[in-house]
Amino acid sequence: MTTTTQTAPLVRATGVTKKFGSGDKEMVALSGLNLEVREGEFLSLLGPSGCGKSTALNIMGGLLSATEGSITFGGKTLTEPSRQIGMMFQQAVMFPWRTTLDNVLLPVEIFGESKKKYRAKAEELLSMVGISEFAGSYPWQLSGGMQQRAALCRVLLHDPKLLLLDEPFGALDEFTRETMNQELLRLQAHTKSTAVLVTHNITEAVFMSDRVAVMSARPGRLIGILEIPFDRPRTPDLQTTSDFVALVAEARKMLELQ
Amino acid sequence: MTTLAPASTTTAKVKQQRPDRDTKGAGWIALITIAVFLLLWQFIPQTGLINRVLFPTFTDTLAGFVQLVSGGYWWEDLGKTMMAVAIAWPIGVAFGFSMGVILGTSPFIRQAITPYAIAVQALPKVVLAPLLIGWLGFGSESKIALAVIICFFPVWIDTMVGLALPAANEFKLMQSLKATRRQIFLKLQLPSAIPMIMVGVKHSLLLAFTGVLVAEILSASDGGLGKLAKEFASQLNMPLTYSVVGIVVILAVALVSIADVIERRVVFWSEESRARKR
Amino acid sequence: MTRTEQIAQLAIDASPRAKRKKFSPYILTALIAPLILAVWWFVTETRIVPPILLPTPASVVQSFPRVVFADGFGDQIIRTVTEIVGGFALGATIGFLLGMLLSSSSRLRAAYLPALSALEAIPTVILAPIIIAWVGFGMEGKVMQAALACFYAVFITTLSGLGLAEPNAVNLMRSLGASRWQTMAKLRVPTALPVIFGGLQLGATTAIIGAIVSEFIGSVGGLGYLMIRYRGSFDTAAYWVIIFFFLVIGLVTYLLIWYAEKKIVFWRHTAITRPDLEKP
Numbered sequence: 136m137t138t139t140t141q142t143a144p145l146v147r148a149t150g151v152t153k154k155f156g157s158g159d160k161e162m163v164a165l166s167g168l169n170l171e172v173r174e175g176e177f178l179s180l181l182g183p184s185g186c187g188k189s190t191a192l193n194i195m196g197g198l199l200s201a202t203e204g205s206i207t208f209g210g211k212t213l214t215e216p217s218r219q220i221g222m223m224f225q226q227a228v229m230f231p232w233r234t235t236l237d238n239v240l241l242p243v244e245i246f247g248e249s250k251k252k253y254r255a256k257a258e259e260l261l262s263m264v265g266i267s268e269f270a271g272s273y274p275w276q277l278s279g280g281m282q283q284r285a286a287l288c289r290v291l292l293h294d295p296k297l298l299l300l301d302e303p304f305g306a307l308d309e310f311t312r313e314t315m316n317q318e319l320l321r322l323q324a325h326t327k328s329t330a331v332l333v334t335h336n337i338t339e340a341v342f343m344s345d346r347v348a349v350m351s352a353r354p355g356r357l358i359g360i361l362e363i364p365f366d367r368p369r370t371p372d373l374q375t376t377s378d379f380v381a382l383v384a385e386a387r388k389m390l391e392l393q
Numbered sequence: 394m395t396t397l398a399p400a401s402t403t404t405a406k407v408k409q410q411r412p413d414r415d416t417k418g419a420g421w422i423a424l425i426t427i428a429v430f431l432l433l434w435q436f437i438p439q440t441g442l443i444n445r446v447l448f449p450t451f452t453d454t455l456a457g458f459v460q461l462v463s464g465g466y467w468w469e470d471l472g473k474t475m476m477a478v479a480i481a482w483p484i485g486v487a488f489g490f491s492m493g494v495i496l497g498t499s500p501f502i503r504q505a506i507t508p509y510a511i512a513v514q515a516l517p518k519v520v521l522a523p524l525l526i527g528w529l530g531f532g533s534e535s536k537i538a539l540a541v542i543i544c545f546f547p548v549w550i551d552t553m554v555g556l557a558l559p560a561a562n563e564f565k566l567m568q569s570l571k572a573t574r575r576q577i578f579l580k581l582q583l584p585s586a587i588p589m590i591m592v593g594v595k596h597s598l599l600l601a602f603t604g605v606l607v608a609e610i611l612s613a614s615d616g617g618l619g620k621l622a623k624e625f626a627s628q629l630n631m632p633l634t635y636s637v638v639g640i641v642v643i644l645a646v647a648l649v650s651i652a653d654v655i656e657r658r659v660v661f662w663s664e665e666s667r668a669r670k671r
Numbered sequence: 672m673t674r675t676e677q678i679a680q681l682a683i684d685a686s687p688r689a690k691r692k693k694f695s696p697y698i699l700t701a702l703i704a705p706l707i708l709a710v711w712w713f714v715t716e717t718r719i720v721p722p723i724l725l726p727t728p729a730s731v732v733q734s735f736p737r738v739v740f741a742d743g744f745g746d747q748i749i750r751t752v753t754e755i756v757g758g759f760a761l762g763a764t765i766g767f768l769l770g771m772l773l774s775s776s777s778r779l780r781a782a783y784l785p786a787l788s789a790l791e792a793i794p795t796v797i798l799a800p801i802i803i804a805w806v807g808f809g810m811e812g813k814v815m816q817a818a819l820a821c822f823y824a825v826f827i828t829t830l831s832g833l834g835l836a837e838p839n840a841v842n843l844m845r846s847l848g849a850s851r852w853q854t855m856a857k858l859r860v861p862t863a864l865p866v867i868f869g870g871l872q873l874g875a876t877t878a879i880i881g882a883i884v885s886e887f888i889g890s891v892g893g894l895g896y897l898m899i900r901y902r903g904s905f906d907t908a909a910y911w912v913i914i915f916f917f918l919v920i921g922l923v924t925y926l927l928i929w930y931a932e933k934k935i936v937f938w939r940h941t942a943i944t945r946p947d948l949e950k951p
Contacts, residue, residue, distance in 0.1 A: 196846050215848070222846040224839040231938035232861045245847045245857075273938060299846075419781030426782070447805055505699035515921030517880045520914050523887060523902045528724045603794040610800060611887055619797065623888070626800035634804070638797050645792040 143210065144171035145297060145329050146195055150204035153190050163354035164190045167204070170348060170357060172297070172331055177323060179332045179340035179347045181386065187355020188333045189301055195331065196222050196299045208297070218246060221295035223303040227282035229274035235261070236270040239289045246293070253292060260288035264318055280311040287319065291326055298323065298330040305334075313371065316343060324367060337386050342374060349389045358389050449632050457632025458639065467621060471640070474605055474617040477533050478648075481540030482601040486594050489545035493552020493590075498578060503553055510550060518543050519604075522611055531612040540604030544597035551593030555586025588660040595652040602645060618644075726908040731915075734908035744897075751882060751893040752920065754810055758817020759878040763825045763871060765818070770829025774859070775851075780830075791827070795819045795877075796884050803889045813885045813893070820881030821874030828870025832863025865939050868932040875924045883917070 153165040165187035172178050172195075180188040193199040195206055197216040206213045208220070221242075229238050239257045240250050261267045264284040266277070274282050283304060290298060300319075304312040320343060323330050334340050340347045347361040363382060365373060373379050434451040437443060449457070461467055496502050522539050529535035559581050567577045609619025618641055625634040708728060714720045715727040726734075738744065773780050773787075799816055806812045836858050844854045886895025894913050901909040932939070 193842075198842055198845055216846045218848060220846065222843065224842060226837070226839050228837065228840050228843045230840070230858070230861065232936075241857075242847050245844070245849045245853055275938060416778055416781035419778050422778065422782035423786070501696050502699070504696035506703065508700055509703060511925065512918065512922065514876070515925050516914075516918045517876070517883055517921060519880055519883055519887075520898065520917050522884075523899060524724055524907070524910065527902055527905075528721060599792060599794065603796055606794050607796050607884055610796065610884075622797055623800040626804040629804060631801075631804065634801055638801065641797045642789070642793050645794060646789050649792040 143174075145174045145209060146170075146172035146331075147207045148191070148195070148204065149206075151191065151194060151201045151206060152203040153187065153194060153199065154202045165194075166354040166356045168355075168357055172329060175327060175329055176345040177320075177330045177332070177343055179334055179344040180350060181334055181337060181340040181347050182350030182355070182390070183335060183352050185352040185355065186350040187352075188350050190355065191350075192222075192299050192301050192331060192333050195297075196220055198222075218293065219296045220299060221290035221293070221297070222299045223283075223286055223290050223301065225302050225305045227274070227279070227286040229277075229282050229285060231273060231275055234271050234273055235266070235277065235285050238274060239285055239292060241289060242293050257288065257292055260291055261285070263322065264288060279307055280315060283307065283315055284318065287315075287322065291322060291328075294326065294328070296328060298328050300330060300332045302333055302335070312339075317371075319343075320367070320369065337383050337390075338374060341379065341382050341386060342369060347386060349386060351390070358392075361386055361389070446629055447631055449635075454632045454635050457630075458636040461633055461636045461640075467618075467637070467640075470616045470618050470621045473533065473615065474609065474619065475644075477536040477540060477605040477608075477617070478598075478601050480533075481537045481605065482544060482598055484537070485541045485544035485597050485601055486548050488541065489548025489593065489597065490552050490590065492545070492549040493556065496549075497553030497556040498582070500557065503557060510553075513546065514550070518546070519607055522607055526608065526612045531615045533615060535612060536605045536608040536615075536617070539608045540601040543604040544600040547593040547596040547600065548590065549593075551589045551596075552586060555589030556582045558582075558589065559585045591656045591660050595649070595656055598648055598652050599645065602648060606641070723905065723907055726911060730908040731911045734906075734912050738897075738909045738912040747893055747897055748916065750810065751813075751886065751895065754813035754882045754886075754893065755817055755879050755920070755924075757810075757814040758819075758882060759821055759875055761814060762818035762821040762878060763874055766822045766825030766827075766870070766874070767829050767867070770826045770833065771855075774830050774833035775855075787826070790823050795881060799885050799888050802885065808889045808891045813882045813890070816885035817878040817881040821878040824873040824877060825867070825870040828866045828873075829863060832866030832870075833859045835866065836862045864936045865932070868928065868936060872925065872928050872932075875928055876921070879917070879921060879924065 148168050148170045151165060151168040151170075152163070155162045155164055168187075168191055170191075180191060182188050190199065194201050195208075195213070197213050197220070200214070208217060229235070230241070233241070236254075236257055239261065240253060243250055243253045258267060258270060261270050261284075264287060266281050266284050269277055269281060269285075274285070277285070286303070303319075304315045307315060316339065319330075332340070332343055334343075341361075341363055344363050347363060349358045349361060350356065351358050361382065365379070431451050434454075436450075438445045438448045438450045438453075496506055519539075521542060525538045525542075526535045529538055556578075563581055563585075564577070567581050572580070605617065606619040609615070609617035610623045612620070618637055622634055622637040622641070625631075625637060711725070712728050715722065715725055769787075773783060795816070798819060802812045802815050802819075806815070833855075840858055840862075841854065844858055849857070882893075883895045886893045887899060890896040890899075894916060898910055898913050901907075901913070
């Protein structure tokens, strides 16, 4: 799935450094990150906590500004959040005063577009992830996994070109998490969007991605990029093949050498 | 007067939850506001737009303050007010704490008396002020009685709530160790309750102060800052009235600061204390 | 947590022992009322408590029609309730708007919060003589006093509540390019509502107290005025009838705000997720 190498990258990070605080309290969260995200690929940022992977993601999403360096998105310098970019967070971030459907429709409401126009699409997305019967329910009437399914619908509603996923299923139990990862891959393939996933789980990163960017902590920087050549769609069986295990071992070695 | 307490915790929270990001120039804003306020206070009364007797200028008020402080006769009133607070507050705290322990240790009793706690909370206890003054006279007894009645309530409720705070697992731990009821109370419930109780104790100090002031304003014979303010106001001597109010404000802020220090010392382990120390 | 919530919390129990209880605690609740009445009857009949402070239950009941059907009693109640409602509405509105204003700028917060949080300590009753000197014995003064008494609770809970939105929720709004106003209306205010209701509950109680104290000090009408008159004629039984009305006013206020909160903040007392719905 690395056939898009020739086209211009969707996102290009050049020498991105992020410092927090100043003086004695200065902390370098991310140091000199150079990274390209190719159109249509699934890229993971893998590393221990404190390696700046979430910081990098937030800068790509325009939520944080880089102290040094710059980010381009679709060829243009990114300075603020874009409607072409959709973000998912560790928590589902469902507003408890809105029904599931209204939560999914939040983006178009913010954009000032007609909710009516998107209603059918939202319902279709909800049924694709299997929770259409909960459209009228409130988030607190749903399980954690269902809430994240709804959050997935919300991020896909306005067809963003780029999905930025900050450990979106990190708060779920192992079983739900695997199902959700499958779901995510299916929908990403369906919408042909580009995805960047932040994770500290090596197996997950290798299983999900076309490429894995391995990062180290203090200061956060990129160690290297691992190409994952497996075909799609991928099934859980893949994880028991020797090629897969070898790649996981290689990623682990990259992390441990630091 | 029954329910101002949580405000103090909320204030602390507000200060914590917003680390000051963009505060450049805040000092100037504060200074300019004060300056504008003082200028308006000084010049609007002089324009004759408002009654200068009721709204004396800043300098007139300041002169009143100097007159009051140098006059010296208000020391006695200050002493009377503070003495009443100093007596009523510990009584109210002790009473509230005992009620809390007696009624709060058992979940059964706690649940049973909840409707009554709501009723006691809903009744504005100052309604008793004229009765207490009528019964106990204009002396300090009526002030103290009113202050105790008003200030015991938060300590009572906070003690009960605090004793119920430990989670089921903590009770299970104690039970697995075959702890006696007394041990559970002394080693688990009471220590867990102390931060909460301290909030009530702090609140009750302010309520005791309020109670004493109300009694003084209403009875008007034994003296005290409340009576002083009322007398000056009834003579329309506004500079002196404002000065007494100013003294009450300073006292109240000082009392709260002292209570804050005590609270931090006692509950050194609570998150809030640690956050404030930093 | 406000005191009211704390009281409600009392009925919830952490101890694992509670589940073994055979009797509902509310049986005891029902038994306490007659017990209080009996104690009241006993201490007044035996004159342990002097009648000038507390009359017998019977005399209070007998005085009830006399007080309630006295000329203009309805007007006095309406007067006091109007003062309370007016003062509460005024104080809560100012508190809410000021909370919004300070929440919107960290600079304004740094400039004004220190002075404003000193307000918390001030016993507002000390201002009652001044207010009466300014505006006299009329209703305006009572409304001002009640507004002063309840302003701070609503202000500080609004300010605190508006800062409670989860960082990730704020990030979600920002990632969608939401404006300041959209974030305020769609995220911050709804998040703050439960806390603001705590402040309203608190403020309502203090507003009632402000109005009463002001009526006690100097008024030409209202329930507080009636109480001072009855006390002057040593009619303690009639006085207690009016205390009863204040209890009712306090309880009705509490229930109204509680009901409004239940309807408006309907998502409040619910678990965050339903783990039982998790698919394997």
